[in-house]
Structures are given as structure tokens and as C-alpha cells.
Amino acid sequence: MTERGIKWACEYCTYENWPSAVKCTMCRAQRPNTTIITEDPFKSSPSDIGRDWSPAGIGSGNSPLICPDSSARPRVKSSYSSENATKWSCHMCTYLNWPRAIRCTQCLCQRRTRSPTESPQSSGSGLRPVPPPVDPCEEYNDRNRLITRAQHWTCSICTYGNWPKARKCAVCDHPRPNSFEAIELAGAEEASSIINEQDRARWSRSCGSSNSQRRSPPTSKHEFEKKMDFQRIELAASGVSCKDEREVDFKKLKQIKNRMKKIDWLFLNACIGVVEEDLTAVEAYKSAGGDIARQLTADEVRLLNRPSAFDVGYTLVHLAIRFQRQDMLAVLLTEVSQQAAKSIPAMVCLELTEQIRREIAASLHQRKGDFACHFLSDLVTFTLPADIEDLPPTVQEKLFDELLDRDVQKELEEESPVINWSLELGTRLDSRLYALWNRTAGDCLLDSVLQATWGIYDKDSVLRKALHDSLHDCSHWFYTRWKEWESWYSQSFGLHFSLREEQWQEDWAFILSLASQPGASLEQTHIFVLAHILRRPIIVYGVKYYKSFRGEALGYTRFQGVYLPLLWEQSFCWKSPIALGYTRGHFSALVAMENDGFDNRGAGANLNTDDDVTVTFLPLVDSERKLLHIHFLNAQEIGNEEQQEKLLREWMDCCVTEGGVLVAMQKSSRRRNHPLVTQMVEKWLDRYRQIRPCVSLSDGEDEDDDDE
Template sequence: MSEEANQDASKKAASNCQEAAAPGAGAGAECDVLDASTNVSQTHVTQMTASSEPPVAENTKWICEVCTYENYPLSRKCTMCRSSKPLLGEDIFKLQDGASALPTQDVCGAEAVTERLKPLRISSPQGQPCEGASSVNKWPCPTCTYENWPKAVKCAMCGAACPPPAPPPAPAPPSPTPSRTAGTNDICNSQNLSLHDVDSNTRRTSKRRTNNVDWIWLQACLGVVEGDERRVEAYLASGGDPARALAPHELPLLDRASAFDVGHTLVHLAIRFQRQEILANLLSRISGGGSGIKRSPSYIAPDLAAAIRRHMASCIRVNKGNFLSRYMTEFCTFSLPAEIMELPGAVQQQVFDEVLDREAQRALEGGPRPAVNFSGEVTARLRSRLFALWNRSAGDCLPDAAAQAAYGVADRGQALRAALAAAMAAPLYARWAAWERLQAARPPAPYAPSEPQLRGEWARLAAAAARPGAALRQPHVFALAHVLRRPLLVLGVELVASHRGEPLGYARFRGLYLPLLWDPDRCSKSPLCLGYTRGHFSALVPMEPYRPRRDYICRDDEEETENVTYLPLTDSEGKLLPVHYLTCEEMADTEGVVRRWLSACVTRGGVLAARQTLHPRPLLQAQMLEEWLNHYRRLAQQSQGPFPPRLSGADLSSDPDTDEE
């Protein structure tokens, strides 16, 4: 039988069914028989319709249901999240058996969509039309906005629990319209509505993700890795915290285990992937560093800074005595180069703005009782002014500040942090427990902590030391002094204040930390100085003594104080700074203990001070500082103009050069 005959037979059968159904209810069975008899012809028309669909445009992209990324038509998986391409489109109709073997026929409009969706409704139970995947009412995850299937208990992306269902709406009154069987146009309209809902849901999901701070935060992390500064700017513009760290549940969403780790911030990622422009933008927005871009010497010369960190890690050894601890084999002290004073005034101001922590400097020098630079004799006559170096605002600020005070670079390789964690051993616990009992027995409310309480607290301290990014406390400073084998002098505020200036409590970090478990002969008597301001440590370093050029020729007039910096051991009122973790016998002669571990002296004004020896710079450190200074020297040359200054007549000489000259 020809195709025209089949179509005529189908039309006659449909008309007969309608005529039979008009008189009464008994015609329903006859209509069902006729529908069953015409199933073959309808399937044939469906195949012809599917084969006659016009091809999709080559430039039409498909949107990923997981991350809403627009992919090219030939991509079978999403380029971003590697999710499979949804089959609700042209592909599912092209995969029907025999669809490409039949001759094409022009079928369009509602009948075309109905015939294309009919294979999806053949196996529907109870004779009802099967709903497509697009019409299923999925629930969006409140954490990552991923749309999950209705029976899913947890989110398939981030594992978040399904939110409780909304209360059911009140039942609507029955419609006066008599019920009838959904016809071809009704099914077509419902399917078209569901497809439209999919597009609108995708647009709503994309808009919701665009306004979600968590989603923008993850995009900013990917932007740092890929070098896309616009994503970072979008995150910062939305009010995001530049010091936010990655949480464990966010790593599966990023799906790049080699690039991300728990606790990483945008600054960590920018340093790891050498994104200098993004790093400068982030550092300028982090609280604690003041306004403006920060350029430490390690940022100008990252290769030399990495070599210094490797050298610092190679100088750590393991003690084989009773005190099983790691220690540094050399003693180094960092100071700002004196060549800064040779730069023009405007460039000098820029240098100090970019390398110093202005807010920490003001907090340490200000107030009724300043912590640093309060003695004019030490600051002016002895040229021992201290400068607070900028340090990143993270949980590793203590080992970073110690590394900056010694080598001029931060402890980004976690070498000092690992040595600090290894130093939390039994001998250190005994000294700490005895000190805690002494402090607890003091009035006005004395008490006696039990051994399990002390053991539990020490276990928490040791766990925090071994976890990078965790906040560190007083015992960690004491352990770090044993790693460095030299005293640590912490100068800080007495009261910790809030952002509004309200006092929150006493800051107990201020004071002197001595490596009491070492033999004094194996330790250095030249201390390192750190500053503490509201939960943050900074390295306090001096300026290298400035030598005029004539001193390089006539070194006979060199004074002893040019290579020594004096650090006051008293506060602004003349009281000795507290010395931590001493025994009862040692506390009876505190000043004697200080003189045994430090090279102390009394100035003419009566200030008890410790001598800090400025050792000759190591080669790598000198090269790093030279590259850092060259950056500002070029700025000074650009500001002075292209022509050098004219020489005066007194500078000219007609005498021939001699060997001495």
C-alpha cells in the first residue's frame, strides 16, 4: 500500500472514531481499537517527521545543566565541569532507529513537536503521557545552587542536605470546565511549556549564581589559577573578603586537586601561580597592611626569595640530645638597606609605604604608653629606630615574621612552621606546665589545674602548631625561640581593642622568650624583635647604619655602634619587660637571667637595652635587595628627567688622575 493510501486510511479511521464517540459513552472502546489499529501509521509519520527536521545551526551552543557554561555543539561533555551533554534536544531524535533511513517530509508547527515527542511517551504507565526530564520539579541546592532530582536526599555536587519541603498550598476549588482527554494540541502546548520552563530555569539559575557570593568566590579562585583578573575584581566588588580561605566542602566543587588545598586564600593562589598583578591588588585590600600596593623585596625578586627559603630550610637540623627538637644552624639578622636614604624624598616615601605596615607602626608607636621607639636616646643618638615590615594577614604570621626578621622573606615553604610543630615535645611541656601552675596560683583567684586539663590543652596547642593556617599562641613563641636558638623580643600593645576602639582584653604576648632548654653557649645572644598588634605579628627590623661614601675609603673612623642595634628591654615607664616561662628560682633573679642569655647594657640615659648584632648580609639576600632597590632607582631616574644635572665649576679639575685617586 502506498503512503497516500495509508494517510487516507488514517484520516478515515480518525473521522469514524469521532463520529462513533459523539452519541454516548459506549463509543470509547471502539475509539481505542481504532487508535491501536492506526499506531503503525502514526509511528511511520513520526519517523518521517524526525528525519525531516532542519539541521541545527552550527553556532548554536548548548548550556551545561551543572555549571551553566555554554559549550560548542560538537562537544559531548562540558568543557568546565566535564558533565555529559543533555539528551533533551536534537540528538535524542536523531538516535531513533530508522529515523535517517526514511524519506523526508515537511512537517512543522505543533504537529511536528507532538510527533517528535511521541517516542518518549510510548512506554508511559497507565496510558498517561510521560513527562519529559525538563518538566520534573527539581530542588535547587541552597549552597551551590545545583538542581537535584526530587528523590535526592543530598546535593549531588556539594553534599548539602535537602531543604525541608514547603507546606502544600490550599486546595483550589474545582474547575467548572468539564474534564476531557488531552488532545494533540494540549500535549504539544504542555511540552512546549516545559521546554520554555527549562530555559527560564537555566536563566534563573545563572542569575542566582551570578548574585551568589559563594559562587563568585569559587569563580575568583579559578580566575587566579587561570590568570583572569576580572573574576577576582567581581568577587572583591561584591564585598567578598580577600582573606577568605577554602573550606573542605568547596574543593570537590572546584574539581582541581592539584591546584587547590584547604586553607588556601586568593593570596596563596596568586603567589603559587605567580600572578603578580592579582597579588598586588589583593595585598592592597587586605586589612592590616594599610592602603596602597605592597611590594616586598621577595615580590620583586621571587627567584632569589625562593632560593633564600631553600637555604633556610637546609639550615634546619634535628637535635640528638635529650631535647629532641629541630634547630637552625646559623644566625642571621635582616635590616633595611641604607641605600634607601640616597633616593629622592618622594621615592623614599613610596618605598616605606610599600614595604612597611603603617597601621601596625602607628599602633606600636601611638597611645599613652608606646611600645617601640619611645626613647629619643636609643632612636636618635644610637640610631636604633625599629620599622614594622608588612606581613600577610594569615594564621602563619608568627613564623613569617620570624623569617622576615632573620632572612627578609616570609616562611611560605612552611619550614619554620614544621620545625615549630616538632619542637612541641615533652621537655617543653614540663616547662610550660610548671609556668601555668605558677600563673594559676596567683591571686586574686588562685586555682590548681589538674594534669588531664594541662595535657588536653597541650594536645590542642600541638595540633594547632601542626596545622598550617591555624592561630598560634604564647607557647608557640616559646617553642620558636628554641628552634631559632636565640631570644625573641615581642613588643606589642597591652590591651587588644576592637575595630571601634573598645578594649577586649590583655595581650599576653609582650615580653621576652628565651631558649631555656638549650645550653646558653650554643645559642646566640643577639635577639630577634617582633611586634604584636591585635592578633597579628610583624617583624621589627632596624635600618642599616648609613655610611657616607668617604667611610668606604677611611674605615679607621668607623665606630663600634654602626653594626649594632640597641633594643630596649624596658617599657616606656622603665619597668623590665616580662620574661616568660621561668621557674621560681629564676624569677628570683630575673635581670641576672636576662644578662646571661642576652648581651645587655645600660645606656647613658639609664635604659636597659640588648645589643642586636647586624651580621654581614648573605649573598642571596644582598642580591635580592639590590634588585629591589633597582626598581626604585629606575623610578627616581624617570622622575628626574632625561638629562643629568650640570656640574659646577668647582667639581671640574684639570689635574691628571693619580694612582691614589
Template sequence: MSENEKKWACEYCTYENYPSALKCTMCRGPRPFISEDIYSLHDNDDKTNSATGSCDNGQNINLLQCKNCTFQNHKNDQTCSQCGTSLVNASNLHEYIQPLNITQHSDLAQSLSQPRNKSPPASEINVENSRRMTLGKWTCLMCTYENWPRAAKCSMCGHPPQNSQRHPSSSHIISPSNQNIDVNNQEDLFITPSNIMEENNCETEKKLRLMRRKADWNWLNACIGVIEGNPVPVEHYLSSGGDPARTLTASEVAILNRSSAFDVGHTLVHLAIRFQRDDLLAVLLTQIEGSGSGLKKVPSYIAPDIAADIRRHFAATIRHGKGSFPCSFVTEFPTFALPAEVDELPSPVQEQLFSELLDKDAQHTLETDPAVINWSLELTVRLGSRLHALWNRSSGDCLLDSVMQATWGVFDRDNQLRRTLAESLNQGGEMFYPRWKEYEANHASFLQYSLEEEQWEEDWTSLLSLASQPGTSLEMLHVFALAHILRRPIIVYGVKYVKSFRGETLGYSRFEGVYLPLLCEHSFCIKTPIALGYTRGHFSALVPMEPYSRIEARLPKSNLAPDQLQSIFLPLMTRDRKVLPIHFLTESEMGREEAILRHWMDVCDTEGGILVAQQLLHKRPLLVAQMVEEWLNHYRTLAQATSAPFSRPIPVQDYSSDGDTDDE
């Protein structure tokens, strides 16, 4: 027996190894399993015939008759050569299990006896290479090893690729998409999580280290911040001029190494929608061209820890009503206003503050013709009662956010006010439902239509469902119920008609008016109202700026004490001097609107004859004062930068604070 026959060939690289080798010396592949001839003990003749594959047409033992067409087939055939019927059945299955017996005449023995440096035919290699190139690999013509596209020579034998396997330019490789890729540019390599895992750990680690060194970590940290709900890295990325519409590449997805969270082509907006980060989504949408103006920085974002404490304190002030009217109510009545120290800031800093705090679109809509706020110079200039529309989230929680902003200066991020609203409507439905039904029935009769009792009940059930679902838009009934929870009037200044983006009128808006806690005892409520603005499906908190000093009494009918003259005057009339409607009055109460307003609020007339309600501004709660002071310190720092001996442009700073945030 020759030396070549004693060796065994590797199934992976075809290297011929000595019989004593348990693994391939070249590629460390396992030694193939060689079964013994199980027919040698039964019949030597059958074994010889089976091994050599010879066929004796004169012997029936070597023929197998087809049951379908009776054609005589070779016994090793699995299908009939004439009709194609399968010849394999349970009785002759053992005849097709051939033993592995290598002879000098077998194909395997001939392949093992060939010289090692003899390459396969060029035509076969070209066909195989065309298949491998679709995967980005090229096959070495010397040892047939499959190499990655960036390999300048074979990783197994060191043989360089032929020109047919590479682009005419030695520095380019033909990609699966038939595009030229620069080998020297690591950003253009086919680096994906799948092909990284196919390589060994050493190569993977080298690639990842290289990609991490060249990665834009501001961008990657912003992506991680979105899925974790952390606004700090997102704010830092946007403040440094980052593009909110930037997409993740394959290399960046490989670095992040979280296939369940990140996909190629995703933007920060995609991630915010996928992981339901409504607050961050609002921030990102304001940064995209055409979706809004500027990055917003409300006080609750500058001081997120204090804002979280304020929300917890607010939750502790809620009590559940008992008795005949089981409606929840609050025990504290703060009124939020912008600090007077804002006027002390330089004009550029003031402009930046208002652009980051206010909703310019809502402000413009409410002040344009016909104006619904700030239409009287007597109120805005002489009495210092200009109203500012605060920016808030654009989701269906805008009503609750605006109410919380008008009172505590934060958003209803934890949905505490929404839960309280839903519980109050469900538990106090026996009191709310009759007044709501009578009010809506009067409006329906005015429009010359009526509803059946089943339809009223369906509408009521729908309103209860909306109150309990975060993110859903609310209706007039919910504003009416909030007035009872807050135990104070709510004045809504809104547009008369809802218009589309094109300026087309879509319908009549009924939100504008006064909402009074009519179902509560008069002595149980306070007379200081809060103001909200309503524009095309969105609510905004309307807050004034605190006066510097006490305002002299300019109202002839005012009976305020000296310590209560720090007031804001909210108009109860429209620009054409019509009294604002009071919602959810019964038929017996209609016709006495002005008397009802004076009963529930401190109402007086200005020198110009404008009917106004007084909004008293008391001392801020401690937590609110701390949040406002920290917010002011941010802009004071910017003011110091502009007033230095060598003034420089106002920098955009980022903030690092742990805990829950109200960033928008």
C-alpha cells in the first residue's frame, strides 16, 4: 500500500494528513468518520459489486424490476430509468445504504492521489467565484480557501488573488451591489453584525476597536438615551449641531450591539416612536425643518429633580371626595407666573429665553386678527396683564399639561391629573351626567337635531373612556370636571373656528369660555381663575409676568386690600365686547351670566369698560420657587458671558442631571 493511501484527506481544505492525525494539520478540521463494510460478513460478492459499482446484466441479482412499467433497472438505481417511479421501499432500503470503501479506482482515492498543488479547473473556479462574490468573498486558486473582500492575499497560503477576482484597481473590491469600495477606508467595509460574528474573535475585536475609535459618540449616546428615556445625551447631541434626521449605519449598529433595539436606517424619531418616548419625540420634532421652531427649555427641564418632587407633592395634595358628590379635589391653589427678573436680562438672552419657553405659533394664532388675547392696551400696558403661551407637549395630554403648567409650572408627566380626572367622572357621574346632557341637548336643539337616550349613554361612555386613556384628546366635559378638581374657575381663550394647514375652515370651535365649579359649594372654592389658550386642537397655558411693584388701584370699583394688589386682570369679554360664554349652565341659570361670573370670581370693570376677572398672584410654593430660580440661573450665566470684557456669542449648554425629566 502506497504512502498516499495511508493518509486521509481533510473535508474542508483537502489537505492530506497522516493516519495518526486526529485533526487536519492545515485547518484543524476534524477527521472524517469512515464506516466499516457491514456486508463483508454476509456476502463478499455483494460487497465487491457494491463497492465497485459494476453491473452484470446477466444476473437478476443486479437488476430491479419496476412495478409500474416492468423495466429492468440496476439495483442501485433509486428511480426507474424508464418512467421515473421510485424504486425504494421498505423491503429493499438496505440495498441503497452503501458502505464507504475507498479503492484505488474510486473517485475519492483518485482525488487523494492527486498532487496538492494541482488547482481545480479554471472554469469551475470562475463559477464558484461568481457565487462567492455575491457574498463578498473570493476563492483562492491555490488552496480554494474563501477569503474576505479586504484580504490582499489568501489568509491560508498567502497566494495573491488573480485579476479576475478583483477590481482592476488594486485598492478596490467588487461589492455585492457592484459598487466600488475603498479598502483603505474602514467606514466603507462590509461591516455588519452578521459577518462580524462569522469571523474569529481576534478579527472581530480589532474591527470593533477601530470602529469605536472613529465613532461619533455624541450621536450614539443620543440613540441610547432615547431608548433609555434619558434626555441629557439627546440634548447634548442637538445642542452641538447634530442632525435629528441622521440614520444609523451598519457599523454603528454593530457598535451598539443591540439588535433588538437598533436597526440600520433608524433615526432618533424612529427610536422615540418605537419606545414610546413622547417627551423626547416632541423635542426631536421641533428640531426637524418645518415642524416647529427651536429647542425648548421649560423650567421643569432645567431642574428635572425638583420637577419630579413637585409632581409628587401635587399627588399628595389630592383628596378623594365623599358624600353626595364624590369628586376628587386638591388642597393647594398655586398660580404660576413668569418671574419679574426676566426683564433684567439682556435683550439677546431674553429673546433666547422666550424662544425656548413660549409656543410662538400658538401665541401668534391667539394674537392675530381676530385677536383673543392681549387685544387691549389698557390691560397689557397700563395694568401689566399680558399673557404668554407656554410651550408644552403636542400629544393628547396637552390639556392636562397646560393645567399643571398654569398652577405648578410642570407637566402631567406621571398622568396623575388624568387618573384623578377619570376617577372623578366615574365616581361623580350621577352629578356630571344630568348637567352635561341638558347642556348638550340645548345645543343640539339649537342646531335642530336630537338624540335618543341610548345615543346619550354611548357618548357619555366614550367621554369616560377618553379620560382614562393617556395620550387621547379631551373634550369640554373634561375641562368642566377639572374646574371641580382644582376648585377654581378655568377661562379658555380660543379660536372661533378650527382651520386646516391650508387655512380652510374645518368647523366651529366651542372651547372658548368660562368653566365654573358649579357642582361644588361656593365656599369650598377659590375665586382666582387660571387661563388656557386653545388653537387648532391644542391647549396652552397662558401665564402673566409678575409685576415689579404693587400696582396702584386704577379700578374705581376695586375693593382689594393693599397686600392683594399684585394682581393680573383677565378679560371676560371678547374684542367686540361680548361676554364670554359660561359652559354647562342649566336652562334656569341662563340669562344671569354676568351675575354668575361675579358670584364665582372677583369681577370688576376697567376705566375702558372691560369686564375683567382678577387673578391674584401669591407667593410661590418652595419647590416651585427653587425650580424657577435654577431656571433663571441658567440664563443669568448666559448673560454674564455676553457682558464680559470680551463678549462672545451665547453658548448652547447641555445639562447633566439624573432622575426623571420633563424635557420636551
């Protein structure tokens, strides 16, 4: 025999390869180490033709074929001569298949059973054909598919089949339902019962008498999958039920899922979060830039598959009202009220905003010594440019709609007069405060502090990290002030309660944990620490009571007042404060507009300032002329109002107006302000200067029409 005649057959596709081939030319399978066959690898002795396969034949001397799916599957003896002579033609594609195949290799169509009167294709003997033997490989395929399918768990949102060990859906990140263990057990029991039936049928066919009547061959793989039905299981986590495969068009659902993006999955999770009272899912959708007013479509309702809860056209607000989620409704309504596109300087000038964030991170330092608190080395105060007044009234209105939070401004001015209640301060002294629009996430306090100073958000959590580190590094100092202040505050309201040291420590640990969690709401203690980081006072003008949606007072807010950096030396701090507004769980930055100094103000003080300095008078009393509270004073500093007023004058530049209002002076200068902030504001203002000619032209045309 020549070298050309020695070939080896692939054990997967039975293709005859040349002896020099390392891999199969057809399926690229690795060449076996011992399988080297002759030109006619499937040739066997005449006595072997037509012999039925049995488990005992595995150890015979004939060359077996190993099933490619698993090494544990039975080996099937081949008889090439008889099979090649009795191939059957597919009635769909006319492909000639091997007689052992129960479906077409080309189109997977089921093989038709010949009638008793039909003769074999290649034999003219007229004998009735023997039904094709059952391929044991198909039974093993069905076994493995059934076991794997029973162990998979189906996502309640996108219906994707996930592996048993997956904790979240691989497509939409929805958590695995708690009832998966029960689902897995039920599926395993059903799989084991079907597998046992298959085993009994297979062994009865292989070990039964040759004269006994053979059972009909099992259904094909395609029909087997059609008969597999998904169980109806109520998922406890989301309340969504998986429908039977026959009732749902999975092809349509797959097309819907393929078209969906990440923001779409976040929206569906937010809808489920409203139903299940999970605020984190709603916050995740908001932080990704999702539209709160977005409505559910028919395809999304079909994916959610819960008509009792979701309907076409529903928004997150509708769901919050339907399921009475009052806390979520407060956050969602605040978002929906801001339907106008916001255009604040931090959003318009992204490159400058990133540079300012890096500048803030570089200006943060830590004080050496016992009181190792972090602090900012730069004094920056954000004010609105005076050039806004040079714009036409229509452009000014558009600018303020996109810059300010109209709801916060109205609540602080009208519903409860907290700011701009003095005509003397707002008109003659030109110290009107404007509430900047702010995000409604849990970082609104940190965002408002940076807006009042640098005009940007705390997007990278630089200020939150400094807050967390300062609280931990100086925990003893802040804890002593906090404990003494809380004890005095409770006694002043007649509560007369005392806590054990363990309870004080637990409350303090909770305050520390809030500082380390991005998105967590902050308290008065955190404002006190922020005053030390800024090295300047913080004045909070806030509503006095928590109110329900019916307008009922639920309790005191305790946020309004003055926060002084009392743990620093006075010489180390600046006396120019910043102002914040507090309304219904939300903080906003209160800023003023640039003015021309003190020329015609007549404030009761002799002030030597430059012409380029802007001074804003911040009232230290409320609308009833009562002094604002100073937070976190110790027993020696509390005293009466005269002592507190003296303390305010020591930490801030204060004066009394002609109307008798005690005010603190907030000073800012263009020349001493940070150049990046000035450049950001100018670039933002140029957007409104460009639309000025169009408005002027239209106004001029209207005037000409009036003259005619």
C-alpha cells in the first residue's frame, strides 16, 4: 500500500484526511493519536452487516466512532456497505441521508416512515424495510438539554435564560428571584422523571427479544423542544409570571429586547422599583440621565408582563400615585416640574468644568496637628454677571428659566418668606438672592456648596471624600460638639431625655456612615464640617416645618441657621459667608448678582472697598426680626442673643442697615475670583448674547408694523 492510500478518518465528521494533515480539513478537529485507517475505513466483514448495536459491542475489535458531544456517550458501530446502499432521500430538500439518521442533515426535517408497500431505493427484493435504528446520541442530546433547561432560571423582566449560578440577569442586570430554589427543584424533578422514562425505553430496546415488537422511535430534537413547556411560576421578587411558550411569541420579545438600550432597561427597573418601593432603581435611572416624564410603550408593557400594575402611557409619577409611594412622589414631582431644558454654566462648558474640578482637588489640603481637618486653600464665590441686565427682557426671561429653580424660588419667597422678604435689601441694597437649579440626587447639599463657590457640581465626589476623611480624622472633636449640642437642643424643647453612651456612639456611627455613601442624604453635622472645609461660615435659609402634600406640618426641619467653623482659629478663616436654601429635603445654592459696590447704599458702616468688589448683604434675622440660630455651640458660647450677636460679629463682617436689619457681608471680586470660573461664566453668557440680535430684529419689525 502506498503512502497515498493511507488516510485517517475524523472521529467527528468521518472525513478522510491525508496522513500529513494534523487537523481535519472539514471540521478542524484534532487528529487522533491512534486512529489510522485504510482507504476504506468503514469496511467491515459481511457477518457484521445488519447486526444490531448492543452495549457489548463497544469492546469489539472493530473501529468504533466516538460521539463528539461527550466521551461518556455510547460508541456506535458503523457498517458502511449496507448504509451506503440504503440511504434515504429527504422529502423536502432531496438530500441523501444515512439510514441511521432520523432527520435530514441538511434541513433538519423529520424523516418520513415508508409505507409497507414502498420498496427500498436500492434493493429490488420487495422486502418490507426494517425501521431505522434509534440513534443513542439523540437520546443523550435530549437528556443533556433537559437537565440544562431545568436548571436555568428565566429573568422576570427580559425572559432571558440565565445560568443557575448567576445572581443577576446577564442582559438587564435584574436580580434573581428569591423563589429560584423552588423553581430549580421542580424543574429537576420533572427532568428526572422524563429521563427515567427514556432510560427504560432505551434499555428495553437494546436488551429485548428480536422477535418482540419494537417501540416507535422517540421524537426528534426539533419536536422534543416544541413539546417542552415553560412552567408557570409566580416570581416573588417582582410579581411577574412567566407565561407558557405557546402563549407568548418569543420571537417578537427577542426583537424587542434586541432593540432596547441600557437606558431602556434602567427605565423598566425604575418602574418596578416604584412598585416594589425601591428608590435605588429610580435614582439609578435618574443618574443615567433618564427622563422622569417618559411613558411606558406597548412593547415595554409586554416585557413587564403585569397588566395589574403597568399600562401603556404610565410614567413613574403615575405609578407612584397608584401605589401611594409618597416619598418617591416628592422626588419625582420635583423632577417633572423642571421640564424646561436647563442650561447652567457647569453644563454648557464641560471642558472648563473638568478643569475646575481638578483645580478644586488640587486646592484641598489637610491641616497638621491634633485637628487634622481638610480645608480648601482658595476663596471663591460664585455670582451672576451684571451683563445679564443688558440683555433684552425676553432673553433674560429665557436665561432665568434655564438657570433658576422656579419652584424653590417661589417656596422660599412666597409660601414661607425666608429670602428676599426685605425690600430694603432686595431693591435699594441690590442684594436679591437667586436659587440656582440643582440636581435632586442625594448629593444636593454638596452640589449646592460647590455651586455657591465654584459654580459646578460635586460630580466626582471630591467634596464628599473630604467630608468623610475630615469626620474620621477629627472624629473626637466633632463628636464632642455634636453630643453637647444635641443634649442642649433636647433640653431646650422640654424633652428632658438622656441617652446612654452606647446610644450616642450608635447615632454617631450612623452619621459617619452617611458621609461615606455617595447619594446618601446628609444632616446638620455635615454642614458644620463643610464650614470647616471651606473655612468660612455657611448660612442656611430654609423652611421651618416639614409638610405633607396636604400642607400639614409634620415636624421641625432644624436646618435653618448659621454654621460657623468654630474649631478653627478665627485668623485662619474667611469672614465672607455663602448662602444655601433648604426646601422639602432639597438644598439649593443662593447667589446674588454683581453690583457696583457701596456708592449709594448707605449701610450703617464705613467700608473701604475697591470698585470691583461686589458686596451682598445676607440677613442674619428672619422675617420676624428674630436672630438666626447658631448651630453647635457649647455651654460657654450659647448665652443670650447679645452674646450670640457678638459671636456673629467676630466671625463675619456684620453691619446694621438703615432699616435696622442685622446683615452679614458677602464679598467677591472679579480680579480675585478664579479665572477659570470667570471664563466659564463668560462662555455661558455668550450663548444668550448670540440670540440677542434675532430678538431685537423681530422687535424692530413689530414696531414698524405698528407704525404702519
